[in-house]
Amino acid sequence: MNESTKLREALLKNWKNPALAWQIFKRVLCGPSPCPLSLCKSLPIVADILIRSKMHPQLDTLHHVLLLHTSLHSSSLFALVRILARSGLLDMAVSHFHSIRKQLPHIPPPVYLYNLLLHSSIQENRSDFIPFLYKEMIFSGVSPDVYTFNLLIRGLCDAGHTDDARKVLDKMHQKGCIPNEFTFGILVRGYCKAGLAIEAFRILDEMRGFGLTPNKVVYNTLISSFCKEGRDEEAESLVDKMREDGLVPDIVTFNSRVAALCKDGKMLEASRIFRDMQTDDALELPRPNIVTFNLMLKGFCKIGMLEEAETLIETMKANCILMTLQSYNIWLMGLVKKGKLLEARLVIKEMVTKGIEPDICTYNTVMDGLCKNGMFSDAKVLISLMQSRGILPDTRTYTSLLHGYCSRGKIFEASYTLNEMMRADCSPNIYSGNILLHSLWNEGKISEADSLLQKMNEKGLDLDTVTCNIVIHGLCRSGKLDKAMEIVDGMWNHGKTALGSLRNLYLGLVNDSCAGNRCTPDMITYSIIIKQQCEAGRLEDAKKMLIEMVGRNLYPDSIIYNTFIHSYCNVGKIASAFRALKDMEKKGLQKTLHTYNSLIMALAKNNQIFEMHGVLNEMREQGITPKVCTYNTIIGSLCDAGQTNDAMSLLNEMLQKGIVPNIHSFCLLIKAFCGEGEYRAAQEVFEIALNISGHKTALYSTMFNELLLGGEIIEAAELFEAAVEQCLHIGKFVYMDLIDRLCKDEKLDHAIDILHKLIDKGYSFDPAVLIPVIDALREMGKKREADEFTEKMLNMSSEGGVANKVWHSGEGRNHLKLKKKGQSEWKNIVHRDDGSAIALKALQRVQNGWGQGSILHLHSLKKDISDFWEDAG
Template sequence: MSNTISFLSGKAEARFILAVCGNVSKGNWSLLSHTGITNLFTTSNVTQILLKLSADTTLSWSFYNWAHSLPHYRHSLEPNWTMVHLLTKDRKFIQARQLLEKFALKSLLSSPLVLGPLLNKFPSTNSQVLCWLVMYYARSSYKDALEVFYVMKSAKIRPDLHACSALLSSLAKEVLSDTAWKVFDDMRQLGVVPNTYIYNSMLHVYFMSGKADSAQRLVTEMDAKQVPLSIFSYNILIALYSKKKLHYEALCLQERMKKEGISPDIVTYNSLILGYCKEGRIREALRLFEEIKRFGLKPTQVTYTTLIDGYCRANDPDNAIRLMREMERKEGIKPGLVTYNAVIRKLCELQKMKGVNDMLNEMDERGLKPDSWTCNTLINAYCKRGEVGMAFKVRERMVESGLRLDAFTYMAFVNGFCKTRQLDQAREQLFEMTHAGFIPNYSTWSWLVDGYCTQNNPGAVLMIPDELAKGGRVDCKPLYRTLIRRLCKNGFVDHAQKLLDQMLAKGLPGDGLVYTVLAFAYLREGQTSAATETLNEMVVKNLEISRKIYISVSSSYADQSDLLMFLWAHASEKGLISKKVCRLIENLQKNQAPL
């Protein structure tokens, strides 16, 4: 007998399938395990055997698992898909779902090219299996979940509410509010009638994207369709309104909850308290705290930590520490790392380093290890005090603890070295920052450029782009723009011009902001002809002064309004300012005119 089924005729294969089914029914597994028989199994005849045995799903399942154990055979997509549907049809949902999840990822089931042809095989169970696929993919890959959903839409298969909720929740995590709304609309077109849970998923989408107006429109729709709001609905809305500083609207929702017989829970109050504490409005937050106790709710670590942070934001670290002691003494709630971080941040801001060390010692006694946030706060504090050596010790401990340095860490060191006039070290930190994959912002480069200019060494600034370019570490155009702007700000317009020439020689075009700042710098230095020439270059290059450029330059040189007005008038004559920006300038002039 041959090792492959391909040598069997159609009739022989049919007899083989019937013989296997008969032996499976009788439990003759030892007979089937003969090498001459096991070598005849293919995914095609295994699928047919599964279907022949499907009157008793237990037999199909036993054969499926037995075949899977064979050394020279592996189930492909066809028998896997068949077995899932047979189990589903027999309402063995747990086994079916577990099996589906085992092969879904490696079989690329989310692909329409793979999934589409499978839909004709088991139409009665497609809906359930596809819903499981959506839920499975939604846990790790919203894109795959979307692919399956749109296969369902093309086949006019209505997803169940669990699949809808899972997909919308995955889109919420990715802050894809527009995509979520389209999916929500498509679901309704397929006949899905949203319930409270589905609406809650959409409210979560709008919470993650900070769209309070959209959330309110959704609530209006829920009211119109008489879909009740749950405690989760209210809590997520209150959290959203509090985040957006819409305190009145948040409190109105709290009142509506009470009228509808839904008692606010600790999550409700925590959201309201957080909104006030973020603005340093500790009195309003404490009023809500008293309300919590009056209604018999138990404050959580989140409640206390939020209030402690609120005291810190209100520049009251003493009461923050008092409440920290109270939470443990009265409620038995130990402060967590976030609690300590809030207090340490404020003590660092106030340069109360003894208090900081006390907190760090207390953390150590409790077995709480500083995280990146703690370390960055300490590094920043030491750098601001000019104690860069102490900051480096914290950095060493960070690395030893396996914590990664982030952009904030590098920025703190750049700032610290610039404050102590150690500019070469500051530059090294900046280069190290770019090498680590972080992009320094305008302020970070400004500290270094301002430092060199203070030391009357603008030539050092001219060398920065080429030094960075050696390692291919940074996008040169934004860097040139930043360096030129700061040199102009510090009165080194000739060096700024050299940088622009260097930039152009490398094939990097200057933009409207660079030329506008350069023209103003020439005017400020009394070089009117050079300013005019710069504006003429803008005309030749078809550059214009946009609203954004106008606001940026006006803000940077607000103390030189007369000179700015001369620049805007000169630029307007050359057609460099659009009518829209001209109207903006006129309106601002009217508002600033003396009464």
């Protein structure tokens, strides 16, 4: 047995004792005349032993000893670098390689070693090594081969530098290297990954220029990318192009198309392809496999098409297509998302019956649904079931339970869950901690929030910007705005350690590591502070904070601008609000309904009707549909300004656009028309309101009170009687004034008839309403009737009303039957129930009768709105 064999056997015999194996090899290596061949053959064995045992210092020693032995061939040193790189110790491999190049600059490393180090750098996402290795390669005089260039292109593409990757392809020609199909395939994949499918498609022509035909992988990559970018026609053309190149589209081709379409929610297009794969034999399409079915199932579940998903499930079962664990988990996800928890439970039972054991993903899906629906007892039972089946709850399991408790204000249970989570050796993540921290601040439990924050730090959770935002928001809600601002300022310099400025409890709570320094304010941080400053009336401070944001390269979004606009409008600084709006437009930010509603309300307060119409027109141009509250604000202002025709035009616009006016909309117009003495018009609006909103107390009381105020006594009386017939609440009707006016107008019988109807319907009303009737009877000499009413009034006073029966809401009762011929017009109106079509016709009659007003258009505002930051009133 020669020396080389003996050394290898000694090392293998002691591989479980790495320290002894190392000593044996070291003794031979440092001996008086080590055998180079023996050491070279034994080097992989000892290196593997040291790597497995994580004896990294010994590996460094091995490297330095090998460098000292000039008798050993350089291949031993290169072999050690190769072993380290392949074992995942890239940093050590590159360090040793750099050392070799310094000590032995005259010995060029082989090209395969450069390629191996480049490949390992790409695999481990260490793009910082790639420029060094390539420069070192060129400096050593080692010529890159095609594989080298392919690696460089891949590394650049993975880093998103597709333009540089393209330059490397061009440089290959200069170096005399001919690109192969892998070169172009890598570049195509890089362009597709960057969302540049068109540029990737152009690469195909270049391939053909080198006599290369794209393979299926290249085509499938391109087809998938086109589908993701919504270029369905181009994807179809590529499938045809594959056939022209003699390639038959396979299941991967079609699954790529189906996957991209399903991901974008384009289920109709995906279903068409899926159907063709099942039925179209003429085109020789591949039959769908389990991957295809799962893609379709996931797509249906994602957008809530459960009926289609269930049909697909039944098809899979009927055709004996294997239902995998993944299939069941997707189906469960869809059911839980729609709140169908009972069906989800049956699916789990079916899985167990078929011998498919649910995994942690299965249980977590159901757990999430139970907790979102507040079914916490069922959630606890599910955890027990998981444990009985040998599946331990993980962070997601407990986080679902934690989030469920917090969303329903069950802070005690949430805290207990967090402690239970830690007792189960299931480390909470920062998301779990932040959920509970947010709930504690919302509940005003500041001391508990402090305690939790300390525990989060003690458990090694890396407090992040979200954590800081929760604390800042909590401080703002607690009225500690200045303290919150201190933390924001401190975050820029100290990261999460800025929380230490809260109070002594936080001093030393978090370290000042680099990770902490990266915990900087974001858009949400500034949104919280600016909103609070504006609400506190500190607009100047808010503007300074905005300027600070921009200085920190954080640019305000629509929410922040809306906050400023709303605040300026609230304090009457309309010109400043419009300056903010103009600045918003310059930044290209999307204006919202909230933006315009704030401006319209402010203009309405100032009676700026002309400008208000202009804002409404701009909303229409921007494609933003006004809501009922928007219309009501404008209608109210128009009514106040006496522009009732324009107000009716807006009501017409609402109805035509399918925006249902509310009771307030109609009441505004009823009051306006009655105020102008247009009672017929008010009556028409009232008719429309009944058809749209139903028999509501507010409508009747508004119409009645306005009629009475305008001296339309008989009409008011008839409307009041109709309300009583509907059993509506009469608390907002000034019926005492009605009785008094009827008595004064010598319509005593009518007044008495109304009182009898109130009594017969069981209403409780103020006994003082009988006084005008009693006085009128006495003046007419009807003493006996007067005495009867007096006695009734006294009885009502002692009993607290006509009867113990209280008024009943008539909303929802059947409409009363129409009176015979001679019934009043009011009775006819309130008893009609002929739909919204009549309402629209009635509205047109009203407008035709009064003349249709036109809505004004906005010209440029009189005030200059060029400078947002210059405060104007």
